Amino acid sequence: MCSFIESVTSAFQSCTCGLVHHEINMKKVVISNETVYGEMAVFIKEQRFRKTVLVCDENTLKSAGNKVRDTLESSGISVSLSQIFPNDHGDVAADEQSLIQTLLETPKDTDVLVAVGSGTLHDIVRFASHQRRIPFVSFPTAASVDGFTSAGAPLIVKGEKKTIQCTAPIALFTDINVLKEAPSELxxxxxxxxxxxxxxxxxxxxxxxxxxxxxxxxxxxxxxxxxxxxxxxxxxxxxxxxxxxxxxxxxxxxxxxxxxxxxxxxxxxxxxxxxxxxxxxxxxxxxxxxxxxxxxxxxxxxxxxxxxxxxxxxxxxxxxxxxxxxxxxxxxxxxxxxxxxxxxxxxxxxxxxxxxxxxxxxxxxxxxxxxxxxxxxxxxxxxxxxxxxxxxxxxxxxxxxx
Ligand SMILES: [Zn+2]
Ligand SMILES: [Zn+2]
CATH class of the missing domain: 1.20.1090.10 (Dehydroquinate synthase-like - alpha domain)
Structure with a gap:
């Protein structure tokens, strides 16, 4: 377990509030530079995952997705791509269309999903991961929201927003240079x-x-x-x-x-x-x-x-x-x-x-x-x-x- 998760875990271990403190099942959090892609590939191999689906959008494919895919593939891990289409406003939304697209583009023998993007992409992957009962790895491309490591997925269903308890990632990796290059409003x-x-x-x-x-x-x-x-x-x-x-x-x-x-x-x-x-x-x-x-x-x-x-x-x-x-x-x-x-x-x-x-x-x-x-x-x-x-x-x- 990495020190980051350890310090949060140990803080809760000494809490005497009497409430249930659920265990954090995340194995790794790595915020680094260029080396992070290799570290992620090593982690995925250590977990004995062979087949991955990388979920991204047009922008995040360019900012980090291609590098993630190339590194995983050169480590012998199979990667198929699910590039989520934007809606009429040019936004990627966690709605029925995106959720179904991800499920359709996730073959039955997939071992792990990889979310490369900001909050909405994570919500889509969180849902797909929960539905398919396969884990997912988080790769944030912007420091934009606090939902990366939580389990709740705010989804848009029939035009209404609903938060559904899904699943948290098993690990998070990110390249600080990608965060730097993300649009400043994020x-x-x-x-x-x-x-x-x-x-x-x-x-x-x-x-x-x-x-x-x-x-x-x-x-x-x-x-x-x-x-x-x-x-x-x-x-x-x-x-x-x-x-x-x-x-x-x-x-x-x-x-x-x-x-x-x-x-x-x-x-x-x-x-x-x-x-x-x-x-x-x-x-x-x-x-x-x-x-x-x-x-x-x-x-x-x-x-x-x-x-x-x-x-x-x-x-x-x-x-x-x-x-x-x-x-x-x-x-x-x-x-x-x-x-x-x-x-x-x-x-x-x-x-x-x-x-x-x-x-x-x-x-x-x-x-x-x-x-x-x-x-x-x-x-x-x-x-x-x-x-x-x-x-x-x-x-x-x-x-x-x-
Ligand atoms: Zn407590
Ligand atoms: Zn919030």
């Missing part, structure tokens, strides 16, 4: 997905008091540490330096591993993901081009910091929640809740961080209208039965801002 989106942990972690803490949600302090601490590591390497991430992209990808991987161990996405996904999901559903309904997941999450988290801080003002005004059961808990834990929201950075700071790495920092820059934002603020909390500050805001019926 790393900015990865940073946005990490910045979202600011509100998801606050939501998780509060959900303990408001909804008895299971809470693992180790999972929270590891996710927080990964977030803080990104914030302390902001300059490096903004410059897309080797150090910056390594820190960013490692942080995204850790966030994914925490979800894997806890078998839920609570540490990494709160109200900001619900807003992002709502916007995504709206774009799907309108058949409009999709926005990057992390770009939406970063902006949503930034907006929520000021909304959550306003909740403290309402607490001081002796407001009550509309649900009497929740109100009782709210009255009991007001102090801790106010402290949690009080510790959040302010919206301006969040926007500065997002702008620094070159991502959108406002809904205008993201391309979301004020009307859609208002609608999402009212309804996104109903997407999941999960306690968030967004739910609290709706139960408190905040007065319009002066």
């Amino acid at each position: 790393a900015a989106a990865g940073f946005g997905d990490m910045l979202g942990k600011i509100t998801s972690l606050a939501d998780w803490r509060v959900s303990r008091w408001m909804a008895d949600e299971p809470y693992c302090p180790t999972g929270a601490a590891l996710t927080k540490e990964a977030l803080e590591n990104c914030l302390s390497h902001l300059e490096d991430i903004a410059a897309r330096s080797e150090k910056g992209l390594t820190v960013l990808l490692e942080s995204l991987i850790i966030s994914g591993l925490v979800m894997l161990v806890l078998d839920h996405s609570r540490p990494a996904s709160g109200g900001e993901h619900h807003l992002s999901h709502y916007w995504e559903m709206d774009l799907l309904k309108k058949d409009a081009p999709q926005l990057l997941h992390g770009a939406k999450v970063g902006v949503a988290s930034s907006l929520l910091t000021s909304i959550y801080k306003r909740l403290i003002e309402e607490m001081n005004n002796d407001q009550e929640l509309s649900d009497p059961v929740k109100n009782k808990r709210y009255q009991q834990h007001k102090k801790e809740i106010a402290q949690t929201y009080g510790e959040l950075p302010n919206e301006r700071q969040m926007q500065e961080w997002l702008a620094k790495v070159g991502g959108p920092s406002t809904i205008q820059e993201l391309g979301i209208t004020q009307d859609l934002l208002e609608e999402a603020l009212q309804h996104a909390h109903t997407i999941r039965d999960r306690w968030t500050g967004l739910k609290m805001k709706n139960q408190l019926r905040l007065t319009p801002q002066q």
Whole structure:
């Protein structure tokens, strides 16, 4: 087992929260340079895999796929290619067409799938791997999302987004030079997905008091540490330096591993993901081009910091929640809740961080209208039965801002 996975595993081993900590079945995580292709071939041979299917799109075939294929083939491993076609908007989507294409292009005697791409390609492969009961190896081509090492696959089924629990990769390899050459908005989106942990972690803490949600302090601490590591390497991430992209990808991987161990996405996904999901559903309904997941999450988290801080003002005004059961808990834990929201950075700071790495920092820059934002603020909390500050805001019926 590599030291990276070992340190996450050992952190959970000493956790006394009483929750089930699932074992990480990943064998290897290698973030390196040119040598990574050879290391990946050695790993695949060690596992006695002979037949692979490499799943990629047109861009990722060029950026890394060809090299992966050539190296595996020259090591005597058979590689067949499944190049996913883009939709009418030119996007690769994890929808029925792509899922069926991958399944059709995966021969019955395939030993392992290799995902070469960013988040969506991984979701397609995660599903195919789960359906076929064969493992997959992850090769991220951009530090764009925290889902590489988790098991949940957000899929688009009949135009609706559904997250299906599938499977995590058995190993992850990537070439830092490929990450450097990826479009800059992808790393900015990865940073946005990490910045979202600011509100998801606050939501998780509060959900303990408001909804008895299971809470693992180790999972929270590891996710927080990964977030803080990104914030302390902001300059490096903004410059897309080797150090910056390594820190960013490692942080995204850790966030994914925490979800894997806890078998839920609570540490990494709160109200900001619900807003992002709502916007995504709206774009799907309108058949409009999709926005990057992390770009939406970063902006949503930034907006929520000021909304959550306003909740403290309402607490001081002796407001009550509309649900009497929740109100009782709210009255009991007001102090801790106010402290949690009080510790959040302010919206301006969040926007500065997002702008620094070159991502959108406002809904205008993201391309979301004020009307859609208002609608999402009212309804996104109903997407999941999960306690968030967004739910609290709706139960408190905040007065319009002066
Ligand atoms: Zn996310
Ligand atoms: Zn724990």
